Amino acid sequence: MARAEYPEAVGALVGELKRLPGVGPRSAERIAIWLLQHPRAEPLALAEALHAAKETVISCEVCGFFATRESCGICDDPKRDAAVLCVVEQATDVLPLERSGAFKGRYHCLGGKLSPLDRVSPEDLRIPALISRIDAARDIEVILALGADVEGEATSNYLADLLRGKDCRITRIAQGLPAGGGLDHADELTLMRALEGRRAF
Amino acid sequence: MARAEYPEAVGALVGELKRLPGVGPRSAERIAIWLLQHPRAEPLALAEALHAAKETVISCEVCGFFATRESCGICDDPKRDAAVLCVVEQATDVLPLERSGAFKGRYHCLGGKLSPLDRVSPEDLRIPALISRIDAARDIEVILALGADVEGEATSNYLADLLRGKDCRITRIAQGLPAGGGLDHADELTLMRALEGRRAF
Structure with a gap:
């Protein structure tokens, strides 16, 4: 008996998804299955968006954006x-x-x-x-x-x-206190920088 | 001055990625940028894998796998x-x-x-x-x-x-203790089920 595996095309899709940043093997499998089974999934729209972005988007030679x-x-x-x-x-x-x-x-x-x-x-x-x-x-x-x-x-x-x-x-x-942050949550280096960078009130 | 935004095609790609399970707006942006900028990214390979999987993979009418x-x-x-x-x-x-x-x-x-x-x-x-x-x-x-x-x-x-x-x-x-799990980490219901399901040793 052969151990059951996903069809090759599913494996290939999982392989590509796994390469994305922040997507581990489990999430890749979950996303692939969702893409293939969920009624609201639109794998071809995603494929199309990838093509369009790859074709039309470049880095600006001047600013790099x-x-x-x-x-x-x-x-x-x-x-x-x-x-x-x-x-x-x-x-x-x-x-x-x-x-x-x-x-x-x-x-x-x-x-x-x-x-x-x-x-x-x-x-x-x-x-x-x-x-x-x-x-x-x-x-x-x-x-x-x-x-x-x-x-x-x-x-x-x-x-x-x-x-x-x-x-x-x-x-x-x-550099200094982040907005909304109290002194009790700030680390020493942040407080040092905040003090060094103090401004007239 | 218009506030800078990503080109439309990047926005569309982020939009599609955001729909995937477990991918929030921030990760979607991060993944899209990676796909467009990273030298090892292969967005077209992902698009191809999506196409291939969508075209060849179905649910078995008998077992549903x-x-x-x-x-x-x-x-x-x-x-x-x-x-x-x-x-x-x-x-x-x-x-x-x-x-x-x-x-x-x-x-x-x-x-x-x-x-x-x-x-x-x-x-x-x-x-x-x-x-x-x-x-x-x-x-x-x-x-x-x-x-x-x-x-x-x-x-x-x-x-x-x-x-x-x-x-x-x-x-x-x-139902019972998961492999490798000690009694101290098991909840009451799991222990109840483990006791109910006890077998001759």
């Missing part, structure tokens, strides 16, 4: 302030900043952060493109909006060193 | 014992039982369990097909292998009532 072949929603917007450039790690960091409503300038996505452990060195980031943008502009403000983790800090320091002497002001986003 | 249009790996296996029929809730319950290696018979997937709250009544389950199979056989053993939750119990009781008087023996899988 998602763009279509025709245009980049950020770089092509004349209402954005060309005198402020916000440097972020990933294209996915742009929308959270946009949702805050506090930034009206342009972005530059590095495509990662320096991390020797993951073998990410300066050559792997979009740093030359950043320098050309700064060189091409005059007296702009470069806001470093990288993460507050070790690699983010290292990347910020590296960029600050690199940009010193250029015709730009370098700032960085504040 | 996954089958291709040509054959059902379980029903078409002549080495399986036709005198034992294991009734499970879902097609996904078959592989765990197969992996246990303790069952060599055939299966019948009900496609769910009785659950008035979710409006699942006997008509929604593959019960007529089960009765035809039992009527067509002689002196078979029907093993009820449904879950040990309230709905699983209700479904087992309903089926036991329905099958009484037919030419079949009805059994159910044991």
